[in-house]
Amino acid sequence: MKETTARHDVLLNTYQRWLSDLTSIAIKNGMCHPNVQSSHGLTLSALxxxxxxxxxxxxxxxxYRMIYGKTRPDPLSIQRDFLISLDINTELLFTHAGLEGVLLSECVRLKQNHLASKLRHLLTRVRSRELRQKLIWLCWYDLMMGTPADDWRDILALADDEQITTWLMHRQxxxxxxxxxMDEYVVFMHY
Known part of the structure; x- marks a missing residue:
């Protein structure tokens, strides 16, 4: 009898395969340090x-490991697994490389379209690659901690680069x- 694959495994493996392939190409072309691979591992978490x-x-x-002190989440129940949408936004993955694409695709998959739109606008405006990478990690951190996304939807969507930099410094x-x-990731990405 053929074993069935859990929906969350399909979702996680799809993102991980895409991110790993993209990372391999970037490393082979000298665009980032090989150690960035350790930062490109993905897992499931509750938001x-x-x-x-x-x-x-x-x-x-x-x-996930930094916040929860473990490498893997507890197994999902069959009922919870069945509720997982597999609707990955491939357009966002192709137009926003790396972790940025995964974050935006996840926001859309989770029906947080307004947040995804504001994040896209913010990340498109910010020219500093370092600042963009840190904003991505910080957004994920806030979502994982259950922090209301008001800053991301409202304040940052209106702020200029100087205000964003000041806000980021306070958050750091x-x-x-x-x-x-975040600093380690930026070093490996901008090798």
Missing amino acids: YFPGVGTVTAVVPQSL EENTVLTDL
């Missing part, structure tokens, strides 16, 4: 959205472990 509740999402494994002062993780 909380007001009005929706807790949803299962794909997130960076190193961020709040969590040195997260800052170290």
Whole structure:
């Protein structure tokens, strides 16, 4: 008898295969350091959205490990697995490389279209690659911690680069472990 594959495994493997392939190409072309691969591991986690509740999402494994102190989440129930949408937004994956594409695709898959739209606008405006990468990690961190996305939807969508940089510096002062993780990622991405 053929064993069935869980929906969350299909979702996770699709994203991971895409991200790993993209990372391999970037490494082979000298665009980033090989150590970036450790930051491109993905896993599942719970995100909380007001009005929706807790949803299962794909997130960076190193961020999950930093927050929860373990490498893998507890297994999903069959009922929870059945509720997972497999509607990956491939357009966002192709137009926004790497973790940025995964984050935006996950926002759309989880029906957070307004947040995805504001993030796209913000990330398109920000020219500094370092700043963009840090904003991506910080957004994921906030979503995983259940922090309301008001800053992402409202304040950052209107702020200029100087205000965004100041806001990011204040946020980095709040969590040195997260800052170290983001700084390491930026170094490996801009090798």
